[in-house]
Amino acid sequence: xxxxxxxxxxxxxxxxxxxxxxxxxxxxxxxxxxxxxxxxxxxxxxxxxxxxxxxxxxxxxxxxxxxxxx
Numbered sequence: 001x002x003x004x005x006x007x008x009x010x011x012x013x014x015x016x017x018x019x020x021x022x023x024x025x026x027x028x029x030x031x032x033x034x035x036x037x038x039x040x041x042x043x044x045x046x047x048x049x050x051x052x053x054x055x056x057x058x059x060x061x062x063x064x065x066x067x068x069x070x
Contacts, residue, residue: 005053012050015043 021032056062
């Protein structure tokens with residue numbers, strides 16, 4: 001189970017690396033992740049997908065029934 005969110009984490013990291021906040025300003029990815037105003041829509045979607053993946057690991061109902069797919 002620890003590697004089940006690795007694809008979501010990798011896509012979030014690659015999206016954050018391509019942001020102007022990291023490239024041009026030289027800020028850390030963590031600082032850019034906290035600043036939601038500069039984040040584009042694609043990175044926001046990746047962040048939400050990673051959050052839902054990690055949340056589903058802790059939620060017992062999801063662990064029993066499986067991950068929701070829409």
